[in-house]
Amino acid sequence: MGQRYWGVLVGVLVLLVGCGEKIGPGTSAPAEREVVRAPVAEARVSQEPFQYEAVATINARTGSTIAAKLLGTVQAVHVRQGDRIKAGDLLVTIDPRTVSAQLEQAQAALNEARRAETSALSARDAAAAAAELAEGTFRRYEQLRAENSVSDQEFDEVQSRFRQARATLSQTEAMVAAARSRVQQAEAALRQADVARGDARVMAPYDGRVVNKMVEEGDMASPGTPLLTVEQEGLYCADLVLPERHIQAVREGMAATVVVPALDNIEVEGTVGRIVPAADARSRSFEIKVAMPEGLDLKTGMFARVRIPLGGTGVLLVPESAVRQEGQLTGIFVVDEEMVARFRLVRIGTRYGDRVEVISGLGEGQRYVTEAPPTLRDGMRVEAIQ
Structure with a gap:
């Protein structure tokens, strides 16, 4: 009983002592701030070349869609997609029988026109001889008439025959001209048919590669039908x-930087080779073609990013090591006058090597931590180091 009493009494005394020290809210003694040593710099705006970055598609500079020039059945396709070709290689053969028939028809028409020309020449020669005889007779009768040795009736008959002979000669000369024109037309048709016979064998226009095949053996080809795409x-x-x-x-001619992700993000320098002078009416944009350097393992259709310098502009740049990612937030530790670090949210823009552009959140002249250590937290004191 006595021991229990003394134990309760001691507990009450301890409680009274503890309750006697009242600490008002907000009056606790501040703990000393933790100090972190880190490099500090002042934000400055620098003049950097402004570069417009756009997505691009790799295409061959020279590409062709080879089409048929005549009507006929495709007899054979001698290449496949992906095949390399040389200039003059046989690519497609079209049934030449239709062309052969046209060639024979053109040859027959030429032979007929030449026979008609020969006949017209003979008729002209005969008419020329008759006109010459009629003219000689007419001249003699003119002299006889002057001597009153022929009657008017005889003179008129001779004069009429002379005029008829001249008219016949003119007519035969026109027939000769028409016959010669038909010969020229027949020769042109023959040449065209001969060219068409060559068009039955479709040849490669240059060294390259077949990228697409649109016909198979047995298909009907007609003028304008696409056969192959080569580049x-x-x-x-x-x-x-x-x-x-x-x-x-x-x-044109200015340099541009091209990055090809499919080739391990290789970065090369291209040249603006062509600017299409007319803008697209809907997007109000111009098509630009940047010539790529040779020797790269490029393929048509590859994705690329192109950066084109468009002049200088003021940019606030900070080292990439100064940027801290906190979850989905991007920020920089700004240092106030008391050298206390404050985490400031910023918006990042274009990267320039190992530096990044700060679009908003940091002003010129503000001090910031250029290389934030992992232990740095908002509210810590910073000791600046070189």
């Missing part, structure tokens, strides 16, 4: 569109 290898360009507000800053 010249080794020469490619990156095609992109540029908004009209930037078109005045771009000129």
Whole structure:
């Protein structure tokens, strides 16, 4: 009983002592801030070349869709997609029988026209001889008439025969001209048929590769029917569109940087080779073709990114090491006058090597931590180091 009493008494005394020290809210003594050593710099705006970045598609500089020039059945297709070709290689053979029939018909028409020409020449020669005889007779009768040795009736008959002979000669000369014109037409038709016979064998226009095949053996080809698509290898360009507000800053021959992700993000320097002078009416943009350097393992249709310099502009740049990712937030540690770090949300823009553009959240003249250590937290004191 006595021991229990003394235990309760001691507990009450301890409680009274503890309750006697009242600490008002907000009056706790501040703990000393943790200090982190880190490099600090002042934000400055620098003049950097402004670059417009656009997505582009790799295309061959020279590509052709080979089409049929005559009507006929496709007898054979001698290449497949992906085959390399040389200039003059036989690609497609079209049944030449229709062309052969046209060639025979044209040859027959030429022979007929030449026979008609020979006949017209003979008729002209005969008419010329008759006209010469009629003219001689007429001249003699003119002299006899002057001597009153012929009657008017005889003179008129001779004169009429002379005029008829001249008219016949003119008619035969016109027949000769018409016959010669028909000969020329028949010769042109023969040449055209001979060319068409060559068109039955479709040849490669240049060295390259077959990228698409649109016909098979047995298909009917007609003039204009696409047969194959070929492109010249080794020469490619990156095609992109540029908004009209930037078109005045771009000129042919200027350098552009091209990045091809499919080739391990290789970065090469291209040249603006062509600017299509007319803008697209709906997008108000111009098509730009950037010539790629040779020797790259490029393929038509590859994705690329192109950066085109469009002049200088003021940019606030910070080292990439100064940017901290906190979940979905991007920020920089700004240092105030008391050297206390404050995490400031920023918006990042274009990257320039190991530096990044700060679009908003950081002003010129503000101090910031250029290389934020992992232990740095908002509210910590920073000791600046070199």
